[in-house]
Ligand SMILES: Nc1ccn([C@@H]2O[C@H](COP(=O)(O)OP(=O)(O)OP(=O)(O)O)[C@@H](O)[C@H]2O)c(=O)n1
């Protein structure tokens with residue numbers, strides 16, 4: 057869809073899971089503080105190449121052909137600021153709702169705000185501003201073709217150890233080395249049949265458990281999650297060095313294609 061054009065934002069019919077009629081929405085949780093990035097403006101509103109990370113993330117997902125609607129979940133005390141910022145960037149068609157204490161709460165609040173005819177949902181971190189449109193398309197297509205849950209992921213480059221965590225700063229004993237060939241680092245957008253994601257969120261909330269990603273919740277209700285190729289540029293801006301990398305990637309894109 058072209059989220060910046062009112063005419064096309066009214067269409068966006070995408071076909072839903074298993075080819076059923078319906079539309080695909082993107083929910084963008086953007087209510088985090090960005091503690092690991094350091095003090096200052098909430099992470100989603102920090103600028104990358106002079107444009108807020110959230111605006112990059114909205115544009116990156118809205119570029120996907122299947123996407124009919126984008127809902128941003130903003131900081132509970134900052135939705136007016138987010139609304140203003142999106143309007144300033146010509147993104148009036150994007151909806152904004154207040155988020156919650158955790159990412160999981162924010163995603164659930166975004167899901168609750170979706171209209172009834174949405175039957176497929178992509179959940180994308182505002183903190184992954186440079187996801188390529190092809191990655192978004194690959195996830196959306198897999199869901200539309202019938203997969204109930206889809207995640208983009210990359211093979212892990214480092215060797216990963218399991219440890220016995222120690223809170224006291226003492227050296228942590230290693231308890232195992234998982235077979236790296238079976239590990240994947242998971243990104244967003246993660247795509248779901250709406251019913252599946254809603255059921256997973258309801259169950260996890262009821263049982264009082266937490267999960268660091270949406271697919272993890274879906275796994276717990278026994279629904280298969282499949283992986284499509286992720287992309288190196290879909291990395292999450294988490295720590296200060298990630299911001300340096302993101303600026304460099306964006307500068308290279310702008311130099312190459314006038315992005
Ligand atoms: N209560 C929360 C917490 C996180 N998020 C969003 O979830 C995504 C996950 O990225 P993450 O790096 O965990 O963001 P923060 O929680 O902001 O980071 P930190 O843990 O460093 O504070 C971000 O887009 C963030 O805004 C959210 O919508 N609501």
Ligand SMILES: C[C@](O)(CO)[C@H](O)COP(=O)(O)O
Nearest residue numbers: 159181242243244268269292
């Ligand atoms: C959803 C996610 O981006 C997938 O890698 C990740 O799990 C978010 O984790 P965070 O601890 O909220 O950064």
